Amino acid sequence: MDASLHSDLLSSATAKLRALVRNPDAQFHDGQFEAISALVAQRRRALVVQRTGWGKSAVYFIASLLLREQGFGPTLIVSPLLALMRDQVTAAERAGVRAAAINSANVLEWREILEKLQRDEIDVLLVSPERLNNPSFREQQLPMLLDRLGLLVIDEAHCISDWGHDFRPDYRRIRDLINKLPAGLPVLATTATANSRVVEDVAEQLAGGAGEVFTLRGTLARDSLRLGVLRLPSPRMQLAWLLSHIEDFTGSGIIYTLTVSAAEDIARMLREAGHQVAAYTGRTDLEERERLEAALKNNEVKALIATSALGMGFDKPDLGFVIHIGAPSSPVAYYQQVGRAGRGSINADVLLLPGTDDAEIWEYFATSSMPDQVRATAVLEALGQADGAMSVPALESAVNLRRSPLELLLKVLAVDGAVERVAGGWMRTDLPWSYDADRYKRVAASRVHEQRLMIDYENTRGCRMEFLTASLDDPRSAACGRCDNCAGAWYNDHIPEESKDNAQNALGRAGVSIEPRKLYPSGLNRLGHTLKGKIPEDEQVSIGRALARLTDLGWGNRLRQLFADPADRPIDKTMFEACIKVLSEWNWEQRPVGVVAMPSSTRPQLVTSLAQQLAAVGRLRYLGQLEYRGKPPQNGPGGNSAFRVAAVADAFEIPEPLEALLANAPGPVMLVDDLTDSRWSLAMAGRALRIAGAPGVLPFTLGIAG
Structure with missing residues (x-):
């Protein structure tokens, strides 16, 4: 580039940088202007791999403004998360960028946004990768955008790659989108979490037929982070440690868990102990997510107890700490999450408390995501x-x-x-x-390798930051001098007995609701059944109770051990006493008059002993056990509702003595089983009991799967 043109571009870009960060003396970090120049002056395709907080968003916002000044059309940013979109729109507005997002949270605004696009009143449009697969958007809005597009940005580009820790199928559509772009249209892909394999894969997809990709890869070490690993023997001790030490950490932060149930349970337990926390998961409503993000940014809560739903792009520069209860399945994923901390501060603490069942959870998520x-x-x-x-x-x-x-x-x-x-x-x-078996086999092997690396991170005696950055193939990995291995344990590992007792009481709490099925799934007619629509009220079961979900921190762990053991034996005393406690707190409208056991082909002793003992303690009549018509249903866990209903709709038979008792029952009966998954077995068994004359059916199980 001509020296004077280079100088003019640098001057204009610097002015826009200072407006963006609201600092009249701001200067570009190493590589930022080079990336902007590659996009604006050379109109190249670029891949930027830089640590969180380096300023990747500044590159594409400033490039967008410079391209708009040259008469080019708007920038399209493909962004994976709503939280990330909200922060990007806010940051864009600070730089004078007219930005808007099209996503599931602002459906009512879409028409206005599209009208502004047609009037050329939007500089940057953010869309989710899923939107690219929406027929209306793909066929109507996208062609108009591509005709006028000035820049395409793929944020969190590691999602494109099969090998990325957060691969998403919709992101692979971007490869097709890139291949449709006219020659000379600049493209930028950005990520903070990519090892060499992912970088090569993304760069290859980015290039298409447009030649070499400009790749900018910086050091990934985070000087502000102080890393540590604290091993504790059980969920009880982890919770006790949190109860004792969450207030030791400066400012507000994020406590990550591997499952929704763990996040909700920990949040409830900490709240009841007086700590200002809240759960943030995939089950959290969109409006509530936005409120909780604002509460964390404004330091109105000590911590959000979150799953990976609070991940990429959440921007709180002064986030003081990140704690993990249970380890992510790879160092790359872990680095991405801890990167939320210390973006704009000198110090932030990062502590991992590995879980005893991490490997089991890793395996579940790995297999469920493979076709x-x-x-x-x-x-x-x-x-x-x-x-x-x-x-x-x-x-x-x-x-x-x-x-x-x-x-x-x-x-x-x-x-x-x-x-x-x-x-x-x-x-x-x-x-x-x-079916590309070889490809999926390679991906599966890669994930197993990443899991082993995560275990190595937990056990390493070397520098933890050096290990993480080396896992991302950073050639400049070096000892940080701050982590627990470099400088000694910086966290307090003492747990007072009172906290242990409080944690035990919290984890020992039992009882979750079993919501009744009220609607039949569509399509049963194709499977030979006439059931459809709403289940008649006089054929429905009532809200039930279970001792725990299998994913719960407390009794869930005991139940997982129970169901992992193929042996069938009567209910043990401790678990039965917990069931009695659940029943004592069950505020049913009408007390049951009897107990009926579900038929079980795998644990008949467990189910029958539970039902009989509940009847005895509750001074209820044990009415016996339902029977199967013919062979027990073979539909295992995980099938969809239509097939589950078809398998059990006519499966249950009521023995004549039981039918006679039900015909004159003065009140509801309790229906007892060991485990429920889809709830359809309980619903259809309860329906049979209701048709036979039971005024009501109250389901009770030991566990709820999922």
Whole structure:
């Protein structure tokens, strides 16, 4: 570039940087202006891999403004999370960038935003990767955008790669989008968490046929972070430590957990102990998420107890600490989450408390995210035989797969070109498809390797920051001098006996509700059943109770051990006493008059002993056990609702003596089982009891799966 043009571009870009950060003396970090110049002056495709807080967003906002001044169209930013979009829009406005987002949280604003786009009144539009697969957006808005586009930005670009720790099928569509771009249109991909394999994969997809990609890769070490690992023997001791030491940490922060149940349980226990905390998970409503993010930014809470739903892009420069109860499945994922801390401060504390069941949880999430050949083939056959598009509910009734994994599988097949989302549902394309077993085998092996690295991080005696950055293939990895291995343990590991007792009491609390099924799933007619619509009230079960969810921190752990043991034995005394406590706190409208046991082909002693002892202690009549018509249902856990109902709708038979008793029952009966998953077995067994004359059915189980 000509020296004078370079000088003019640097001067203009610096002015915009100072407006963005509200600092009249601000200067670019190493590499920032080089990336801007590659996009604006050279109109290249660029990949920026830099640590959290380096200023990747400044690169694309300033480049957008400079390109707009040259007469180019708006920037399209593909961004993965609502929290990230909100922060990006706010940051853009500080720099004088007219920004807007199209996502599931602002549907009512879409028309106004699209009208502004047509009037050229928007500089930057943020969309989710899922929006690229929306038929209306893909067919109507996207072509108009591509015709006028000045810059395409792919934020959190590691999501493009199969090898990335947070791979998302919808992100792979971006490769197709890039291939449609006209020559000379600049593209920027950014991430803070990519090892060499991911960098190479993303760069290859970014290049398409446009030549070499400008790659800027900086050091990933975070001088502000003080890392540590504290091993404790049980969830009880972890909670006791939190109860004792959460206030030791400066400012406010995030406490990450691996499951929704753990986040909700820990938040409840800490709140009841007087700490200002709240749970933030995938189950949190969008409006509540926004409120909680603001509360954390304004230091109105000590911590959010969060799953990975609070992850990429959440921006609180003075976040004081990040604690993990349970380890993420790879050092790369861990680095991404701890990167939320210390972005704008000198010091921030990062502590990992590994869980005893981490490996089990890693395995569950790894297998649930991989497409299954048998189910993929079933989906393709159903779509191929359909006369037109099939909705997801219609597909559910054609293949035995629940909604979430079915939608994930459809996304994978769509990216492979085998299916297409259209108005009204999904259709099979003419492209052949084969299960890429080698690819999934390689990905699975890569994930196992990452899990082993995470265990190595927990056990290393070397510098923890050096280990993390080396895991991301940073050639400049070096000892930090601050972590617990470099400078000694900086955290207090003493746990007072009172905290241990309080934690034990909190974890010993038992009882969760079992919500009744009230609607039959659609598509049962295709499986030979006439059931449909709302379940008649006089055939419904009432709200039930369970000792715990299997994912709970307290009794959940005991139940997981129980169900992992293939041996069948009567209920043990401690667990039975906990069940009695649950029943004593169950405020039913009418006390049950008897107890009925579900039939069990795997744990008949457990179920029968539980039912009989509950009847004895409650001075209720034990009415016996339901029976199966023929063979027990073979539908295992995980199938979708239509298949689950079809398997159990006519499965239960009421023995004549029990039927005679029910015909004259003056009140509801308690229906006892060991474990419920979809709740359809309880619903259909309860329906049979209601039809036989039971005035009501109150389900009780030891565990709830999921």
